[in-house]
Amino acid sequence: MSPASTDPSALSWYEASARQRVAALADPGSFREFLPPTARRTSPHLPLFDLPRAFDDGIVVGRATLDGKPVLVAAQEGRFMGGAFGEVHGAKLIGLLRAARDLKPAAVLILFDTGGVRLQEANAGETAIAEAMRAIAELRAAGVPVIGLIGGRAGAYGGGGLIAGTCSRLAVSEGGRISVSGPEVIETNKGAEEFDSRDRALVWRTMGGKHRRLIGGADAFADDTVAAFRAAALDLIARAPAFDLATLEAEQARLEARIARFGDCRDATEIWARLGVNDPEAVPAMTTAAFDETVARVEEAHHDAR
């Protein structure tokens, strides 16, 4: 059911479809999809809004191997309805997470690409997000790492950002953004002086992959290729934290310390300067290699309790 897999080191994560990401991320030929498009489990609600459906409702779920180890994978398609959580879309993720509880794979990988809740199915989407967070907490407690990979065009917004914050570990690329309220939502509610959503550099500084990595909001920074995300996933699976009181106490301390230290900063560049980054203005244009060196010198980036 998957398109022919492309060279993972040449395939842009940002540009690839959910299906291409999964096929190229997994060991070649190892991906098996559950409820594939031929099952036609489409949204029962979108026709009411005169909107087209997708045969997979915008999420691909299945199993694969990664370096020979069994994993379960969910990949959101950010171009269909912004990758948003509808009833079927959410339920496919829930089913996968519940199966993982019994099957105990080496990891569950969630390839986020979502604007959050699909408004046309808002109540179902919101509830599914809560169900996903509960299921992830249970899985982590059972010792199954849940790894989030974020580098798609829709980012990980709204409830997607909350699910991401529930994962054991996160890898993010330059183009990946993690946030609750999106720039447009903040601007609509609070005005352009609070957040000018057309200022793309501001959006990337505030919510983008480099900022999240520098402040410890993500655990790995990946180049925008499927191969880089694969390498990051393998690395992160090996160092997933336990889900217990010690981890959450450490996360509490980490987040409180962040607010105490940076709570008066108006812009990400002020935070980066305070973190000890020599030339904060240069961060957005840094190559991955240069950025990795910068990260290595920033202590906060390695406070990784989550």
Place this chain on the structure above:
Amino acid sequence: MTLAEILASLFPQGHRVRVADGLVGGHGPLDGVEATVIGIDGDTALGIEGALALSRAVLDAVRAGDRAPILVLVDSDSQRMSRRDELLGLNECLAHLAKALLLADQAGHPTIGLIYGHSAAGAFIATALATRVLAALPGANPSVMDLPSVARVTKLPLDKLQEMAKSTPVFAPGLDNMVATGAVHAVLDPARPLSEQVRALIADAPADDVRDRLGAERGGRPVARAVAEAVADEARLEARRG
């Protein structure tokens, strides 16, 4: 009911629950143990500081190790919408609060949510929706987005949305629709003591997440349960094939 009335009905012997800056915190006696109370009052938006104050209280309860109930009382706005909150990782702070409640649940604390006013979006997910059992009082108004905003985003006329909302609980705001979706387990009776009703919720708390089953039974989420089961069945079948 107001928060003061709710607390009086929950703790007829008195309590030590305070509200500061819209954040609710404290303790009260329930069935011979000291229940922890956290919450949001007065339609307050939940930002990074608020989320961490609430999670601190939950983790303190877990560390105490007494498995006493944790009550989450909610009349909130959505998440606080600001550049500063997002800059400092609101997603991490809200997720952390939800995780604290989920950890408490795993550690044996009954976690009971009670929505008595508004709540929406990230604030709702991080608090009430992270409890094992979510109850509501009549007049509560959980929503993802109000209909005028839905009209703006979907570019559909408001009167058409209002008509659709009558027959399609999956997208419309309001308590009845969240009950139909299965997100809200039960609606309590304000005329009876809340202490008894919460005690019953704790006694009857389901062992698993039953929200999609409730959604199917109540018609608010007609297919979620079946889809999740179909995926899980295929996953188990594939695993047996090896």
Place this chain on the structure above:
Amino acid sequence: MESLTFRHTTQKPLPGSVPSAITGVVASGNLEVLLERVLPPDACEVAIETPVTGYAAVWEAVVADFVARAQPGGLRISINDGGARPDTVSLRLRQGARLMEA
């Protein structure tokens, strides 16, 4: 939404043995094409769901042209359209057929 179905008889079956394939994404100006090898070898059916109404004649022509060139015998083709232009539709149909021939 408008639903359209076109049935054709082909001179030969589409080569290859791939049972099903999907290409494209339902997005503005794009579409997804699901192909399944489930029909008799000389039959092809194309079912379309589109939010853009009133273009049945254009769809008919694009599908007829694809069938004549590709001879996709045996295929049931299902399209979810997001408002794609005819050249995009043709491209996706050809991509889909190639995936099935692999």
